[in-house]
Amino acid sequence: MTNPLDWVQTSGSGPNAATIVLDLLLSYVLAQLVAWLYIWTHRGLSYSRNLTHSIIIIAMVVTSVMLVVGDSIARAFGLVGALAIIRFRTVLRDTRDTVFIFLALTIGIAIGAHHYAVAIASTVVIGLVAVQLSVTGFGQRHTDTGVVRIRSTAAIETLEGILANWCRTHQLLSLKEATGGESEYSFEVRLYHPADREDLVAALRSVGGTSSVTVALEERAEEW
Numbered sequence: 642m643t644n645p646l647d648w649v650q651t652s653g654s655g656p657n658a659a660t661i662v663l664d665l666l667l668s669y670v671l672a673q674l675v676a677w678l679y680i681w682t683h684r685g686l687s688y689s690r691n692l693t694h695s696i697i698i699i700a701m702v703v704t705s706v707m708l709v710v711g712d713s714i715a716r717a718f719g720l721v722g723a724l725a726i727i728r729f730r731t732v733l734r735d736t737r738d739t740v741f742i743f744l745a746l747t748i749g750i751a752i753g754a755h756h757y758a759v760a761i762a763s764t765v766v767i768g769l770v771a772v773q774l775s776v777t778g779f780g781q782r783h784t785d786t787g788v789v790r791i792r793s794t795a796a797i798e799t800l801e802g803i804l805a806n807w808c809r810t811h812q813l814l815s816l817k818e819a820t821g822g823e824s825e826y827s828f829e830v831r832l833y834h835p836a837d838r839e840d841l842v843a844a845l846r847s848v849g850g851t852s853s854v855t856v857a858l859e860e861r862a863e864e865w
Contacts, residue, residue: 667752668701669697672745692738700749786830789826791845793853795850814829815827823850
């Protein structure tokens with residue numbers, strides 16, 4: 642008598658049910674780690690809770706797709722044709738978000754192809770790199786760099802003398818003629834101490850003939 646559960650054990654020429662479940666669970670665990678990594682290392686205002694869910698689900702879906710395709714070229718071409726009908730219009734605001742999506746896809750592909758070592762090693766190594774870049778602040782510019790704009794009738798030498806007292810470096814970016822005989826100066830500066838910005842503004846405004854002073858510093862060297 643035929644066992645009605647034979648299809649669970651053999652599932653045709655594909656993997657059995659136990660292998661499928663284990664692959665999906667491994668995909669879930671690794672993708673969960675990637676999602677937590679995204680949450681912990683994310684900076685800025687583009688955070689999306691839906692993206693963390695997508696990272697986990699995408700990895701599991703891709704694993705399922707790879708299990709279905711297996712070694713069949715016909716299934717692979719059929720899958721390409723089916724996916725060509727679907728148009729994905731979601732635009733990720735941050736290119737870093739795209740990297741985590743690609744990592745989830747890689748995990749799903751590797752597990753579905755039974756390359757478990759690749760999936761685990763990729764998650765661990767790339768995860769450690771992401772943590773290192775986040776903790777060390779790699780790529781972050783100086784937060785004491787900014788632009789000073791001044792409208793004044795004073796000589797540029799006077800203004801530069803004050804900037805030299807408060808700034809590590811200062812460089813004239815532009816000079817425009819304004820109304821009333823004033824000139825509008827734009828300087829790129831790097832302050833000794835960013836907290837002294839208001840004192841710099843007060844010093845520049847105390848110069849005779851100065852009508853306007855604005856200082857814009859890079860409080861955070863990230864895209865918002």
